[in-house]
Amino acid sequence: MMDPRRAAGSTPALVGALRLTITALSASLAILLTAMAVVAGRLARRVVTPAARVADTTVTALDTAAQTITLVRSDDTRLPGRYGLFTTGTEPYLKLGTVLSEGERTVTRKLLTHIPHSGRVGADAAFSGWYYDRPEQLQLPFTPELIGAPLGPSPAWLFPAAEPSSRWVIQIHGRGTTRAEALRAVPVFRDLGYTSLLVSYRNDGEAPRSRQGTYTLGATEWRDIDAAISFARRRGARRIVLMGWSMGGAIALQAALSSAHREHIDGIVLDSPAIDWADVLRHQAGLRRLPRPLVGLALGALGASWAGPMRGGGAAIPFDRLDVVRRSAELRHPMLILHSDDDGFVPSDASHALAMARPDLVELEVFTEARHTKLWNYDPERWTRAIRRWVTERGLDSDPAEDS
Structure with a gap:
């Protein structure tokens, strides 16, 4: 049997050892949490910071x-x-x-x-997937324009219809690209009698920079599309289709939901769209095998107003407002979505979900193997045929005046 005096003497030593262990564990946990916060902050900044093209x-x-x-x-x-x-x-x-x-x-x-x-x-x-990188390569008449957007004049290209027409399509490029991305779509819409307006928007390297210089993934960029709709209306547009590529799809959807001119929008075409940003970012994090807690921290840093320093400044990202599947009941415009099931960057799950939620408005043309925003490149005949059929079946191939 242990001598009580020895047991009593060992208690302070045991307590001291436990305190040292707890202190060490607490310090290690604090270091781990700090490291995770730093990495999450870097990931958050990467999402909203316009980036130069990187070699792949x-x-x-x-x-x-x-x-x-x-x-x-x-x-x-x-x-x-x-x-x-x-x-x-x-x-x-x-x-x-x-x-x-x-x-x-x-x-x-x-x-x-x-x-x-x-x-x-x-x-x-x-x-x-651009293929064309300059408007001259289309060998079609065009003019450079400036649109009076909220942050200042934003450059655009205007490709007039072959014949006088009040049908316009406004092309909205994706994240980290420029309006040249949408040059591929000019011929099909010109054949349908549309004038094409290829626009820039805040922080894309061509349009004016916001004070923070960061993307909001469509939450504020749509205001520049609102200005483009006003521009088109002043130039005689009476039937307007928005076409968005990747993040441009998110911007087009936010314009359709929030623009003061949304009653002048007749339809929406989306190529590889970002419809639910939280889903997109989780998918990309999974491809990089990032731990789920780290992804959760990064999403929190992006979405919380108090986490501005973690994401490098800029407004919080309103993920709920950007989730158009959740807001599908608010949609009012017919929509064609073109998406590849093996997109590799923006998963097509939300496109399928939106088509299921609003089958009365949304038509989904599913590709395979075509990857992200490369559907035209992969199968231009099918891509062109899908847009042409959708426009024609919805009566968007004629001027409103001709319908009366």
Whole structure:
């Protein structure tokens, strides 16, 4: 049996050891929580900070004699169809044609931009669905315009209809891109008798910068589209379709829900849209294998007004207001959604959910293998046919005056 005096003597030592252990654990927990908060803050800032285009593939070979280029194989670079490639060297942008050969690690594609024998291309490159990167490449009449948006004049391109028409489509590009992304859509709408207005919006690198210089994922950018609708109305538009790409889809939806001019919107076309941002960000975090608690912290930092310093300033992101599936009862405009089930960036789940919630308004054209905002590139005939059919079936292929 233990001597009571020895037991009593050991109690202070035991208590002291426990205190040291608790202190060490508390310090470790505090360090862990601080580290998680820092990483969550960085993730939050990354979401709302306009970013320069980053390389996502590598050029491994260039054959100027055969006019071919070889890239590291990926789900994007191996896609059939026509694409673009942002590069460095003598050619800042290249048009790419069909896949000529595919190996275990590389893909060789036909060059549609001629590179002279003396040309060179850097190794780092960014694969793109743009295809056209300048309006002149469409070989259609256009004029540069300035739209009086709330933060100041915002540049736009105006492609007039072939014949006088009061039908307009306003094209809204996605996150981290510019209005050149939407050049692909000009021909199909021109054939339908539409004037195309390709707009810029705050913090996209072309339009004026907000005081914080950060995105709100559609929560404030829609005001610049509201100004574009006013511009179109002053120029004679009586039938207006909004078309949004990726984050541009979120902006188009917010304009349709919030704009003072929403009664002048006749329809919405969305390509690979962000309909529920919380779902999009969780999906992207999952692709990066980020822990769920960290993702929750980042979403909290984005959505809470008190967490401005964590996200680098800027307004809180109103995720509930941006969740259009939740707000589907408020929708009033017919809508065509074009989305690939293996988008790879913005999951198509919310597009399916919105189509199920509002089958009276929403039609979903589902692609596979086409990836994010590359549906036109992957299957231009089907993409064009879907838009043409939707516009025609809803009677949007005629001027309002012709309907009376």
